[in-house]
Amino acid sequence: MRVWRFGLLLIGAPVLSGCVAAALPVLAGATVLRNQFSEGQDAPRRAEPTAQPGSAVRAEDLVGREFRTEDGQVVRIIGAGQLPPPDGAVPRAATAPAAARPAEVAVPGGMQFLYGSAEAAAISIQTYQALWRYVDDRVLDRLAGQDVASVVLASDATLERMTFVPCAGKPLAVVFDVDETVLLNTGYEADDARRGTGFDPDRWSRWEATGAGQVEAVPGAVETIEAMRRREVAVIFNSNRASANAEGTAAALRAAGLGEAVHGDTLWLKGDAPGGSAKDARRWAIAERYCVVAMVGDQLGDFSDLFNSGDAPPRIRRNLAAQTMIAPMWGTGWFLLPNPVYGAGVTGGYEEIFPPNLQWADPAEE
């Protein structure tokens, strides 16, 4: 238990005073940009605590110490006082849910994994590191005068014949989905788990409008997005949140440390272009102005509406993404974050998920 003591101290007070401002590099690729923090111009937008393991280590003892990462980069801890709140962040009140909270609510495995596990956080960081390396390479290509390709499928593309919109010298951009891609909707899902009554669009709409105090950033997203902006790569959000709730969504992004999103410019929502929940029209509108070098999401629809053009059973859809010309795109311009909580990835009956030829018979029962 000794090893966890310091972490336990911090977890109770996520964005409160007294936490150590350890400037640890979450992303090796972005570290060079983030070796030092001061409390002025370059203060971190996100005052997330750092659980620093080690027996009998106090926050104050870490100040001034240097750490060397495996690849030789040096990081120094320079602050251990109260951090300024993130610019414009909505203060997080320890609000009690309106309905009584059952003494013990069973949390579904997908939620345990996505909102609580070290493994999901590690996968997110790993994915954001891969994204950063990919985008940084494209920035270098552009600086070297080489052609840079868009990863937005053209309007005449099919999944068999993939063609992409032209880039032609437009400024570079990365297009992100919002929910469970850059933002964890921890507060909504906490409420959902407690109720156990399933998705409610009206409640979701109220969440969009008022939930900014109970969101978290997906691990790795803040550092990657900051690094992109410093590299002058435009960060564009394309979400199926409602256009009417643009203000609440911008507030949630800001509160999570993801910076400013401007509706109609860097924030595209349902209703901003034809097609309803389909995102292609918005992607094409964005691609008119930008050379989109990467897209990031948690659902296939965050990359192309072509995936949603039929009612394919889960394993057909799986083969479509994994065993066709599409497959090389994953990790090469298209980047997916795990979401075992909701969406198209969490559907399918028994025989659809477990085909008969893959069902095992326990020999002890034969």
Add this chain to the structure above:
Amino acid sequence: MRVWRFGLLLIGAPVLSGCVAAALPVLAGATVLRNQFSEGQDAPRRAEPTAQPGSAVRAEDLVGREFRTEDGQVVRIIGAGQLPPPDGAVPRAATAPAAARPAEVAVPGGMQFLYGSAEAAAISIQTYQALWRYVDDRVLDRLAGQDVASVVLASDATLERMTFVPCAGKPLAVVFDVDETVLLNTGYEADDARRGTGFDPDRWSRWEATGAGQVEAVPGAVETIEAMRRREVAVIFNSNRASANAEGTAAALRAAGLGEAVHGDTLWLKGDAPGGSAKDARRWAIAERYCVVAMVGDQLGDFSDLFNSGDAPPRIRRNLAAQTMIAPMWGTGWFLLPNPVYGAGVTGGYEEIFPPNLQWADPAEE
């Protein structure tokens, strides 16, 4: 529906005759090694069908056609007949489970995601692509005479002070966990979902011994592992499957198209070194002979036993992996595959997953 017809045709007969031997590059990085298949020496070890979308496309019509990937690589479909079975593969019989199958078994969301979804498959491919690029870079470093670092923590390392075992010219290797890292235990989980009675170690042991016919490879694993072996990077498995079931595990790896694993050489199991389920002793034994440039798993314990030295609550453990010096390792030598079905990532009570300050109150109920 039109678009899916061809996929539907194939899904019923995963490793059977008549499927198209489409040599599609799952991994762009490995494509140069895999541009052509013939049915002789270079025949693919895995006869996985390819769901090739496109209206009215028949398998035979694809033969001889060329596809160009986004990065300009050309892939040609050259076979549309019966493929030879994978070497030594256990034939897959369409066995009926011993107990009667309920007409409708509700599949937990984590299983739907991991065994059925396109999104999980895409994440696996993305992760294996990142792994391949990382390892290929280390191979190039070694060829250029540069130092290559091990990613196995030394015995005196802590999570605060990470030191690694020396490499000193040893042959390069990658260490993989087995279950839900390279191998999907689809058959066992199908049985588990049907019963709904939770994990049974005796049944799992029988699965290890007899399940080779009902496993699948994690998407991307086969191609990446083949590419590594061609690059003369040793592929070592370090699993907590039982030493006594080594033969069954080797058969399962073979059946999934992952090639040969030799117990005590390239296959390390529980009991092969002191420590029980702890894997450090086995990692250090492997690192005596090899320069381990990457490790791949689905649990933190696949990277270091230090993560399992306490009984940290989920979110402390999460901070430990995501907000310490450990964080830059994810995607930089340490690679994690998603597993929302079992293990340390699928634990935690309501207040552990949803801290009070992140619980939202629906304003409609205030």
